[in-house]
Amino acid sequence: xxxxxxxxxxxxxxxxxxxxxxxxxxxxxxxxxxxxxxxxxxxxxxxxxxxxxxxxxxxxxxxxxxxxxxxxxxxxxxxxxxxxxxxxxxxxxxxxxxxxxxxxxxxxxxxxxxxxxxxxxxxxxxxxxxxxxxxxxxxxxxxxxxxxxxxxxxxx
Amino acid sequence: xxxxxxxxxxxxxxxxxxxxxxxxxxxxxxxxxxxxxxxxxxxxxxxxxxxxxxxxxxxxxxxxxxxxxxxxxxxxxxxxxxxxxxxxxxxxxxxxxxxxxxxxxxxxxxxxxxxxxxxxxxxxxxxxxxxxxxxxxxxxxxxxxxxxxxxxxxxxxxxxxxxxxxxxxxxxxxxxxxxxxxxxxxxxxxxxxxxxxxxxxxxxxxxxxxxx
Numbered sequence: 001x002x003x004x005x006x007x008x009x010x011x012x013x014x015x016x017x018x019x020x021x022x023x024x025x026x027x028x029x030x031x032x033x034x035x036x037x038x039x040x041x042x043x044x045x046x047x048x049x050x051x052x053x054x055x056x057x058x059x060x061x062x063x064x065x066x067x068x069x070x071x072x073x074x075x076x077x078x079x080x081x082x083x084x085x086x087x088x089x090x091x092x093x094x095x096x097x098x099x100x101x102x103x104x105x106x107x108x109x110x111x112x113x114x115x116x117x118x119x120x121x122x123x124x125x126x127x128x129x130x131x132x133x134x135x136x137x138x139x140x141x142x143x144x145x146x147x148x149x150x151x152x153x154x155x156x
Numbered sequence: 157x158x159x160x161x162x163x164x165x166x167x168x169x170x171x172x173x174x175x176x177x178x179x180x181x182x183x184x185x186x187x188x189x190x191x192x193x194x195x196x197x198x199x200x201x202x203x204x205x206x207x208x209x210x211x212x213x214x215x216x217x218x219x220x221x222x223x224x225x226x227x228x229x230x231x232x233x234x235x236x237x238x239x240x241x242x243x244x245x246x247x248x249x250x251x252x253x254x255x256x257x258x259x260x261x262x263x264x265x266x267x268x269x270x271x272x273x274x275x276x277x278x279x280x281x282x283x284x285x286x287x288x289x290x291x292x293x294x295x296x297x298x299x300x301x302x303x304x305x306x307x308x309x310x311x312x313x314x315x316x317x318x319x320x321x322x323x324x325x326x327x328x329x330x331x332x333x334x335x336x337x338x339x340x341x342x343x344x345x346x347x348x349x350x351x352x353x354x355x356x357x358x359x360x361x362x363x364x365x366x367x368x
Contacts, residue, residue, distance in 0.1 A: 035179040036327050043330050043342035068172055078168060154161045 012147050019084075019140055022133045023075025026087050030067030048101055066090060074140070077149020081141055088137030094130040098123055185325050187335045189237065194265045197227060197235035203337060203354050206237045208323045210331040211253060212246035212280050217273040219332040219344035224270070226351050230359055234351070238269060240319040241331050248285050251307075253316045255289040258306035259298060267296035 033041050042060040045051060051059065066086055073083035101123060121129065146152060189204040205223060209216035227234055240257065242249035252272060259268035271292040272279070279285035286307070293303040306312055323333070334341045336350050 031176065031179075034176045035183055036329075037340055037342075039333075039340045039342040040327070040329055046343060046345065068176070069169065072168065072172060076168070078165060150164060154158070154164060 012145060015140065015143065016147050018136045019077070019080070019146070020075055022087060022091075022136050023071045023073075023083075025129070025133065026067045026071030026090065027075055028071070030064045030069075030071060033064035034068060048097060050097070050100065063090070074137075077146045077151050078154075080143075080146045080149055080151050084137045084140035088134055088141060091130045091134035091137055095127065095134055098127040098130060102127060183327060185327075187326050187338050187340070189235075189335070189338070191235070191237075194238040194260050194269075195235065196266050198232045199235060201233055201235040202356065203234040203351060204237075204335075205234060205351075206239065206335040208239045208241040208326075208328050208331060208333045210241055210243045210246060210249050211256060211272050212249045212276065213243065213331045214276065215344050216332040217276045219334060219347055220269070220273045222344065222348050222351075226348070230355065233355065233359060238265070239323060240316045241323045241328060241333070242316065242320060243331060246280075248280060248282070250313075250316075251286060252279075252289065254307060254312045255286075255293065255303075257312040257315050258303055258309075259293055259296065261306060261312065262293075262298045262302050264293075264296045264298050268292055268298070271296060 038060050041064065042056055045056045045059055046053075067090060070083050070086035070090065073079055074087055187206065189206050191199055207216075207219065207223065209219065223234075223236055227236065240253045242253040256265065256268060256272065259265045272289070275288075275292070279288045282288065290300060290303060290307075294300050326333075330342050332342075332344045334344060334347060336347070337354065339350070341347055341350060
């Protein structure tokens with residue numbers, strides 16, 4: 001019984017670390033894009049050759065804010081299920097986009113995912129990172145317990 | 157959801173939005189057009205174009221062609237400035253920009269610039285394009301011995317690097333990044349439409365007349 005409880009709390013802490021990690025990654029990615037001129041991210045999306053100019057315009061202006069808000073909320077554990085759903089949806093979108101880009105060869109080798117001046121990861125590295133983030137966010141969405149979170153502190 | 161929960165959310169959003177705008181303001185630097193450096197065209201032109209380009213980037217070659225054609229059609233309306241922005245991912249960017257800087261110092265940058273972009277697909281696949289750049293410089297009327305001496309001079313490379321740092325301060329990361337009267341365009345796709353939209357009415361009408 002005690003052993004089961006210890007293993008369950010150990011697993012909770014693993015999920016806490018994963019929650020903080022993907023929250024941080026998305027918040028950082030959104031922040032880096034937002035402090036740069038929006039035209040840089042627009043050009044990165046245009047490189048994929050998949051969206052109309054109007055869509056590129058709106059994606060470049062909306063996605064970074066969702067990344068920043070969703071990532072920060074997840075990191076702090078505020079509205080954890082909604083924020084994990086938002087981060088999961090974004091990660092899924094990026095997986096599809098990068099997957100199509102790998103298959104079709106469209107888009108530049110550097111995806112501009114962390115803004116142009118942030119960390120430089122290749123398209124394939126980002127694909128793996130987003131795939132991992134999607135599964136983590138999906139698992140978090142199905143959880144009921146969120147240790148060390150604002151949600152716990154505010155609903156106690 | 158209780159009041160405390162909603163208030164915390166509101167505060168979080170406020171902090172995030174404020175930090176983004178504060179950071180954006182701290183990093184922002186206004187692009188200004190200075191007539192010093194690699195400049196051509198009418199100094200009192202209505203349209204000022206400042207381009208940050210890499211000699212080995214294909215989109216930059218296309219943008220250079222668009223600017224060239226636009227200048228030929230509207231010679232008095234536009235002034236252009238070229239700024240070095242060699243990208244690390246391109247094998248021959250460094251040497252091509254040093255060569256470009258030497259061409260500028262020896263008095264015929266634009267002829268060299270045109271040759272480098274026109275023949276980009278040829279020299280960019282070479283093992284070492286230095287001899288080709290020397291030939292382009294000679295064809296542009298630059299004395300070979302002076303050009304060769306300049307290529308090994310660290311001052312030219314320093315000038316290229318300083319210009320790239322200046323571009324980085326303007327948050328330039330992709331090429332070509334083009335400022336048309338201080339409005340930023342990245343990638344050059346909208347360049348032609350932007351330039352045409354800035355033409356004075358009379359010139360627009362002239363352009364609509366059938367050729368011949």
